[in-house]
Amino acid sequence: MEHRSGCPINLSLEVFGDRWSLIVIRDMMFGNRRHFNELLAGSDEGIASNVLADRLQRLVALGMISRAPDPSHKQKVLYSLCEPAIELVPVFAQLGAWGRRHLPVSRELSVRAELLERGGPEFWDRFMDELREQHLGVPRPAGTSSAFEELRSVYEAELARA
Structure with missing residues (x-):
């Protein structure tokens, strides 16, 4: 190319x-x-x-x-x-944070971006480890809480509230 x-x-x-x-x-x-x-x-x-x-x-x-x-x-x-796509988590976090600040986002579709922004690099690393487990079969560190579940639950709670 x-x-x-x-x-x-x-x-x-x-x-x-x-x-x-x-x-x-x-x-x-x-x-x-x-x-x-x-x-x-x-x-x-x-x-x-x-x-x-x-x-x-x-x-x-x-x-x-x-x-x-x-x-x-x-x-x-x-x-x-694949790994290159998984490594986009911080990029998505920054795009979501920028969009929340500058664009007319809906509350229910921006709560995950808010959690990603608040969670910072530690949360992003946990989420990437979980994505590696789901998509690549690489076990995540034992005893790690589910970032995916946290993202899903804040989204579903906001949908229920709306």
């Missing part, structure tokens, strides 16, 4: 500069959506099926996610985050 320049920001934007790639990774990361239909039906932004198929194929080719037969269902494919 030909690159416009060797600038790290440019190269990153060549990977994530389209509208949907980070949204697909977000939904896999925070929504634990690992099948095509889960990603399609669960998209708050309404991604089209052909666009989702294209982004999944592109993210696999870039080594951001992997694709494997689902052992629980012969006709399904299971998508998993």
Whole structure:
């Protein structure tokens, strides 16, 4: 692939500069959506099926996610985050914090960003360890509380309140 320049920001934007790639990774990361239909039906932004198929194929080719037969269902494919995508947790935390400060966010969709911001690097590390366990099969440190459950519970509590 030909690159416009060797600038790290440019190269990153060549990977994530389209509208949907980070949204697909977000939904896999925070929504634990690992099948095509889960990603399609669960998209708050309404991604089209052909666009989702294209982004999944592109993210696999870039080594951001992997694709494997689902052992629980012969006709399904299971998508998993790879290490480079998992290492985007701090980026998502900063994007969410910036969005909360400067954009008209909804309360229920910003509570996870708030928890990520408040939790800081220690929380991000716990969440990345948990994602490595879920997606890569790497056991997380024993006795570690679930960052994913904390994120899910604050989101569900806010939905119930709204």
